[in-house]
Amino acid sequence: MRRVNRNRPPHIRRKNKAEGIVDGLSEAADRPLGCSPAETVVLIQEALGSSPDIHIRKMANDTFVISYIDSLIDPQLLSELMGNLESMLEEGEEVRSTERFADSISAGSVKVASTGRDMLTGMLSGAAVVLVDGVEGARVVSISGGSRRSVEEPSSQTVIRGPKEGFTEDISTNLSLLRKRLRTPDLRFENRVIGTYTQTQVVVAYIRGIAQTSVVEEVLKRLDAIDTDSILESGYIEEFIQDRAFTPFPTILNTERPDTVAGSLLDGQVSILIDGTPFALICPVTFFKFFLSSEDYYQRYDISSFLRNIRLFSFLVAMLLPSLYIAVTTFHPEMLPTTMLISVAAQREGTPLPALLEGMLMEITFEVIREAGVRMPRVVGPAISIVGALVLGQAAVQAGLVSAVMVIIVSFTAIASFVIPTFAMSAAVRLIRFGLMFLAGTFGLYGILSGVIPLLMHLVSLQSFGVPYFLPVAPLNWSNIKDVFIRMPWPRMNKRPDFISLHNQVRQGSGPEEGQSEP
Amino acid sequence: MNFAKSRLPEFIASFALFEVGSTTLFQIGAEAKQDAWLVMLVAALAGLLLLLMHLFIHRLDPKRDLYELCLTYFGKVAGMFFGSIFAAYFAYEASRNLRDLGELASYVLLNRTPIGIIILIAALVIANSVRYGAKVVFLSCLVMIPFIIVSYFVLISMIAGVGLIHFENMLPGMENGVLPVLKNVPDVIAFPFGQTVLFLVFFPMIHQQKNMRRAVLVTYGLTAIFLILVNQMNVLVLGPKLAETVTFPLLQSVQLIELVEVFERMDILFVLVLFIGLGTKLVLFYIGAVAGGSRITGTPYKKWVIPFGIAIFGMSFISPNFTHHLWVGIDVVLKWYPIIQIGLPVILMILMLVRKNKRGSDVAS
Numbered sequence: 001m002r003r004v005n006r007n008r009p010p011h012i013r014r015k016n017k018a019e020g021i022v023d024g025l026s027e028a029a030d031r032p033l034g035c036s037p038a039e040t041v042v043l044i045q046e047a048l049g050s051s052p053d054i055h056i057r058k059m060a061n062d063t064f065v066i067s068y069i070d071s072l073i074d075p076q077l078l079s080e081l082m083g084n085l086e087s088m089l090e091e092g093e094e095v096r097s098t099e100r101f102a103d104s105i106s107a108g109s110v111k112v113a114s115t116g117r118d119m120l121t122g123m124l125s126g127a128a129v130v131l132v133d134g135v136e137g138a139r140v141v142s143i144s145g146g147s148r149r150s151v152e153e154p155s156s157q158t159v160i161r162g163p164k165e166g167f168t169e170d171i172s173t174n175l176s177l178l179r180k181r182l183r184t185p186d187l188r189f190e191n192r193v194i195g196t197y198t199q200t201q202v203v204v205a206y207i208r209g210i211a212q213t214s215v216v217e218e219v220l221k222r223l224d225a226i227d228t229d230s231i232l233e234s235g236y237i238e239e240f241i242q243d244r245a246f247t248p249f250p251t252i253l254n255t256e257r258p259d260t261v262a263g264s265l266l267d268g269q270v271s272i273l274i275d276g277t278p279f280a281l282i283c284p285v286t287f288f289k290f291f292l293s294s295e296d297y298y299q300r301y302d303i304s305s306f307l308r309n310i311r312l313f314s315f316l317v318a319m320l321l322p323s324l325y326i327a328v329t330t331f332h333p334e335m336l337p338t339t340m341l342i343s344v345a346a347q348r349e350g351t352p353l354p355a356l357l358e359g360m361l362m363e364i365t366f367e368v369i370r371e372a373g374v375r376m377p378r379v380v381g382p383a384i385s386i387v388g389a390l391v392l393g394q395a396a397v398q399a400g401l402v403s404a405v406m407v408i409i410v411s412f413t414a415i416a417s418f419v420i421p422t423f424a425m426s427a428a429v430r431l432i433r434f435g436l437m438f439l440a441g442t443f444g445l446y447g448i449l450s451g452v453i454p455l456l457m458h459l460v461s462l463q464s465f466g467v468p469y470f471l472p473v474a475p476l477n478w479s480n481i482k483d484v485f486i487r488m489p490w491p492r493m494n495k496r497p498d499f500i501s502l503h504n505q506v507r508q509g510s511g512p513e514e515g516q517s518e519p
Numbered sequence: 520m521n522f523a524k525s526r527l528p529e530f531i532a533s534f535a536l537f538e539v540g541s542t543t544l545f546q547i548g549a550e551a552k553q554d555a556w557l558v559m560l561v562a563a564l565a566g567l568l569l570l571l572m573h574l575f576i577h578r579l580d581p582k583r584d585l586y587e588l589c590l591t592y593f594g595k596v597a598g599m600f601f602g603s604i605f606a607a608y609f610a611y612e613a614s615r616n617l618r619d620l621g622e623l624a625s626y627v628l629l630n631r632t633p634i635g636i637i638i639l640i641a642a643l644v645i646a647n648s649v650r651y652g653a654k655v656v657f658l659s660c661l662v663m664i665p666f667i668i669v670s671y672f673v674l675i676s677m678i679a680g681v682g683l684i685h686f687e688n689m690l691p692g693m694e695n696g697v698l699p700v701l702k703n704v705p706d707v708i709a710f711p712f713g714q715t716v717l718f719l720v721f722f723p724m725i726h727q728q729k730n731m732r733r734a735v736l737v738t739y740g741l742t743a744i745f746l747i748l749v750n751q752m753n754v755l756v757l758g759p760k761l762a763e764t765v766t767f768p769l770l771q772s773v774q775l776i777e778l779v780e781v782f783e784r785m786d787i788l789f790v791l792v793l794f795i796g797l798g799t800k801l802v803l804f805y806i807g808a809v810a811g812g813s814r815i816t817g818t819p820y821k822k823w824v825i826p827f828g829i830a831i832f833g834m835s836f837i838s839p840n841f842t843h844h845l846w847v848g849i850d851v852v853l854k855w856y857p858i859i860q861i862g863l864p865v866i867l868m869i870l871m872l873v874r875k876n877k878r879g880s881d882v883a884s
Contacts, residue, residue, distance in 0.1 A: 331628065335784045443640065446628045449791055450644045453659075453798065457648050460658040474658040476528040 032114050033138055037065040037131035040138060043116050044129070060089050065131040072126035074145025081107035081128060081141055101132075101139060108142040124199065148173065154256040154278070156423065159295040167256045171201055171275035177258040178205060178273075182265065186210070192223050200231040201275040205261070210268045210501050215284060215465050219270050234279045237272060241283075243463050248431050250424035251464040253282040253289060260294040268501025270465075284465035284500060288472065288484045290425040291315065296487050305486035311419050312485075318417035318429045322363060323440035323448050325409045326355045331444030347403040356441025358402050362410040363434065365392055370414070467499055524726035525657045531738050533660035533799060534718065536667065538742040540800035541619050542711040543749050544793055546768045548703045552759035553689050556751040558703045563743035565704065566712025570739055572864060573715055574732055577722040579871045585719035585807075586814035592870040599815050601863055606811030608859045609717060610827055613804035614834035615848060617641060620797045622841045627770065627790045638835055645798060646828040649805045650821065653724055656802050663795055670792045671745075674785070675752065677776050684755045709853045711746070713860035715739075720807045766841070769793075805831060 033040055041056055044067055048054050053071040058064070064085050068078065084105050091104075102110040108127070113119040119129055119138045126144025151173065154166030167174045175189060190204040202223060206216050222241040231237060238252045239245070255261060256278040261271045264282045272281040291311045296304040328335050329344060336344065351358060369388045376384060393411075397404045413433070420426040432455065439447035462469035472480035480497045482488045496505050548558030580588060585605060590598035621638035629637060648656055678684065718735075725731055753768040756775065762768045770793075773786040805827060812823035838844035 332784075332787050335787050337783065443632065443637075444628055445787065445791060446624050446637065446640070446794075449794055450640050453644050454647050456659050456662060457651050457655060460662065461651050461655045468658075470658065470662065474529060474661040475526050476661060 030115055030117055033116060033119065033136060035134050035136050037062055037133055040116070040119075040131050041065060041067070044120070044123075047116070047120055048123075059085060063089065063133050065133075066128055067123065067131070068128040068143075069123055069126070072124070072146050073128060073143050077107045077143035077145065078128060081105065081130075081143060085130070105141055108144075111140045111142075113138045113140050121199070125201075151177070157255060157257050157260070157293070157421065159257075159293065159298070162295050162298045163257075163259050165258055167258060167273075167278040167280060169276050169278055171203060171273055174258070174273050174278075174280070175203065175205075178262060178265075178271075181258060181262040182207065187265070190216075190220060192220070194223065194226050194228070194237075195231040196229040198230045198232065198276075202231065202237065203273045205265060205271045205273060207265050207268075210266065210496065210505065211270050212268060212501070215467075216270055218465055219272065219283065223272075231274060231276075233277045234272070234274045234281050237274060238281055243465065247458065247462060248428040249287070249459065249462065249469070250290065250422070250428065251283070251285065251462060251469065253285045253422060254279045254424065255282060255422075256280070257294055263294060263297065266507075267497055284467040286464065286467065286471040286500075287459060287462075287469050288312075290422045291420065293421045297490075301487045301489045308487065309485060311421065314416040314419035315425070315429060318413055318420070318426065319432055320436065320448065320452075321413050321416070322359050322409055322433060323436040323451075324445075325406070326359050326437055327440040327444040327448055329355045330441060344403075344405055347405055350400045351403045352401070354441070355406075356437065358406050359410070359437055359441075360434070362402055362406055363413075363437070366410055366414050367430070471499060472497075525654050525724050526726050527731060527734055529657035529661040530721070530725050530731075531734050532664040533657045533803065534735060535738050535742050536660050536664060536796055536799040537714075537717075537803050538711065538739065539667070539746065539796050540711065541616055541793075541797045542746050543769050543796070544619060544623065544767055546753055546762050546765075547711070547746070547750050548707050549763040551700050551703045552694070552763065553754055554692060554694075554700050555754055555759075555762075556747050557692075557700050558707055559743075559747045559750055561700070561704050562707035562712050563747065565708045566715065566743070567736075567739065569708070569713055569861065569864075570715050570736070572868060573719055573722075574735065576719060576864060576868050576871065578732075579868070579875065582723055584721075584723045584810065584814065585716075586811050588719070588867060588871070590815070592867060592874060602811055602815045604859060604863070605716075606808045606815065608856075609804045609807040609811065610831055611834060611852070612714065612717075613801050613808060614831045614837075615844075616797055616801040616804065617645070617831060618835040618838065618841075618844055620794060620801065621835065622844070623767065623790060623793060623797070626767065627786060635836075638832065641798075641801075642828060642832045642835075645801055645805060646824055648798075648802050649809060649828070650824050652820065653721060653803075653806050653810075656799075656806065660799055663799075667792055667795060670789065671749070674773060674776075674789060675749070677778065677785070678752065678756060678772060681776055681778060683772065683775050684752070685758075686755060688755050688758050689751075705857065706849070706853050709856035709860060710848075712743070713856060716860050716864055717803060717807045719864070720810050721803075 033043075044054075044056065048069075051069075053069050054067070055070050056065065056067045059066065059082075066081070066085070070078075084107055088101075088104050111122065111127075113122055113129070114137045119140060122140035122142075123129055126146065127140045127142045130139040130141055132139070148170040149168045151165050151168055153164040165177060167177065179187065184207065186208040188206055188208050190206075192202045192204070194200055194202050204216065204219055204223065219241065223237070226237070226240045228236070228240070234254055238250075238254065242251050244251065253264075261273075261280050261282060265271055269282050269284065272283070274280070291308060293307075296308060299307075329348065333341055333345070348355070353361065369384065369392070372384055373381075393407055396402050397407055417426045417429055420429065436448055436451045439451040441447075443450065460468075460470050460474055468475060471477060472484050477498050479495055480499070482493060483497065487493075491508075494507055496507050546555065548555035548562075551558045576588070580591075583591060586598075586602045589602040589605070592598070593601055617638055620641050621634050624637045624641070625632065625634045648659070722731075749769065753762040753772055756762075756772040757765065757768055761771070765771045770786045770790065773789050774784065776785050777783055808827050808831075809820060809823045812818070812827060813820045838847055
């Protein structure tokens with residue numbers, strides 16, 4: 001990723017960090033602002049053009065000039081600001097120029113911008129600029145508003161039991177959702193602005209004293225190294241900062257659940273929230289984290305443990321089942337019990353394609369249906385399910401195009417891939433599946449093994465921000481394993497995960513019956 | 520917190536997988552018939568002595584691996600020569616394992632695929648693993664070993680549960696006296712127990728040195744007992760005559776399992792377990808050879824992966840057929856192995872001790 005950046009034209013690279021709002025902004029913007037509002041108004045008009053949403057209002061013979069972009073501000077706060085300014089006019093001259101200005105404004109926080117660039121940045125992020133006649137610089141009053149979605153139930157990661165709040169596109173809402181869950185002074189937010197054109201606010205959240213400082217520093221370092229003109233979604237950030245670009249497996253987790261983020265922060269992970277998207281990133285993560293749902297911690301521990309193993313099993317099924325079927329029917333039919341062999345063979349009698357092609361055909365068909373399901377307008381949904389279920393399933397079997405067993409295998413594989421709680425991981429499985437099917441179709445079980453072993457090597461060699469991807473299993477760590485294949489009851493999870501948190505800190509006092517066994 | 524070095528659990532896992540490796544594939548001490556377990560027991564004890572010596576060498580100079588030890592204590596020229604012998608030996612062992620793996624695959628799984636292609640695929644997979652280095656290989660062993668343990672456990676309990684074991688096959692014990700038993704012991708030391716010399720390359724890579732000795736010895740003991748058990752199980756199931764003559768006796772035993780008409784051809788699944796053992800051994804030998812190439816010449820590790828890969832791939836075709844391959848393995852090279860497995864390390868140890876005493880007396884004076 002860094003290599004691509006180096007090839008960028010130099011004029012864009014120069015203007016990366018927070019400074020440059022608009023490329024080609026005149027030199028005048030970098031000069032300090034003068035005392036005359038009229039000059040500054042000219043500067044604003046030159047820089048922003050004559051868009052209909054840019055407003056410049058004058059009060060009391062140019063004593064105050066207010067400028068804002070009305071699509072970005074809250075009209076109520078604006079009228080409050082106007083009220084503040086009017087009462088200030090009544091009070092007299094000395095109020096405007098002194099520091100009491102900031103105290104007299106109740107509409108929003110006040111900052112002083114000394115250069116045109118700072119002022120424009122403020123305006124573009126939803127502040128009103130107040131220019132006072134005879135006073136240097138501009139006052140930037142934050143009254144940001146504009147349309148935003150209310151907090152709703154997350155659509156991609158649903159739970160039966162647990163909070164129903166999901167992140168929204170507005171970062172301040174998201175930060176408040178986190179603050180509400182973690183009322184500790186140690187919850188820290190580090191702010192960055194990335195993207196020459198988008199000026200996207202990116203916030204790194206962590207709990208001081210639990211998160212490893214080296215990881216926080218590394219995250220900030222990698223964020224600072226990003227040199228791009230736009231960040232529209234957390235996926236951009238994810239690809240820029242991940243450890244290895246060429247891997248099918250995600251090494252950064254994304255979630256739209258504030259409770260998941262809060263839990264991860266408490267485990268010592270670092271979260272990255274990006275303005276404009278409900279998906280927050282969590283790092284460092286291990287492979288097994290992708291099989292956990294936040295619900296695991298809200299439900300009873302026994303059923304949670306069972307479900308976790310079901311998910312890992314589904315992962316294997318989604319990856320291996322079609323290739324195992326192809327390998328066994330093509331190369332090793334003797335493995336099947338005789339009665340089953342006869343029924344499978346009888347079904348395959350009528351089908352024209354070899355198992356590999358049949359499987360590939362059905363898998364690709366399924367992927368097409370699935371993609372159609374995501375992209376199509378909601379109203380045509382029933383049509384797809386009829387075509388998918390009846391035409392491509394039932395009818396294809398009856399027409400002798402594919403065998404019924406293959407339909408069962410493909411359907412079960414598909415369902416199994418939906419069990420994986422994180423979409424990124426199930427996407428990885430979908431891709432790997434095709435490769436393994438091809439190997440199975442050419443070399444049978446031997447082919448599958450020769451595909452799985454390199455995959456394992458790759459998984460074990462991956463790292464996420466210095467933490468081995470396969471952590472509690474390889475390298476082995478017994479205290480972390482407590483929260484992987486099983487979930488211990490809460491009174492027994494006394495420690496935070498090793499290696500991820502700063503020290504193996506105690507999470508809670510040991511329970512009454514635990515007192516003796518813990519050192 | 521430091522992930523740069525390998526830690527003990529993954530090392531132990533790969534040591535165990537290495538020891539099991541391809542051993543269960545063949546009948547060890549077959550000429551001793553029903554007394555194979557005695558042969559193995561004696562050989563395992565002798566192997567234990569060898570392992571103790573390796574650990575002792577490691578303790579004398581814990582920072583250097585086998586090749587650096589050679590270069591340091593034999594002198595530069597002789598060290599390079601002996602180091603090359605070790606590297607060549609490891610590469611040859613790897614090539615033998617590669618051939619075993621290929622033959623096994625073509626025997627059980629892919630009857631109609633040319634063995635050259637099977638071996639080529641295996642070589643590619645293995646070379647890819649070697650490319651990652653020892654650390655990643657150790658870690659992946661740690662992931663695989665639970666599956667291996669469970670598989671062998673299920674298998675042994677199935678064989679026992681179905682009632683295939685006939686204890687009368689053990690009898691008569693020492694039918695022809697002690698001599699045939701003792702005559703077989705040297706071969707069994709050379710394969711599998713003497714191969715631990717390879718681990719002189721890996722010992723310095725381990726982070727946690729404290730209880731390494733004990734852990735290695737315990738693992739060695741457990742795997743040796745396990746190997747004796749599995750080996751003797753073949754005799755108990757097939758009888759001493761059949762166990763001696765069949766190419767892959769364990770697979771033969773497994774094929775006899777018939778349970779509720781579902782678990783019939785277990786050998787096909789079980790062969791995958793054998794592949795993992797064989798593959799681990801192969802990868803570790805390969806890494807040993809590559810590490811040698813890089814240490815002796817002082818060039819980067821990765822440069823040697825492909826040359827050794829080609830050499831190992833080529834050497835696996837030395838024998839025209841599997842029978843010849845087995846004959847070479849048992850009757851030719853096995854007689855030369857002790858020089859490398861025992862002779863060279865003993866000389867090395869003596870040189871190290873001499874040097875140490877000399878330095879000790881220098882310091883004293």
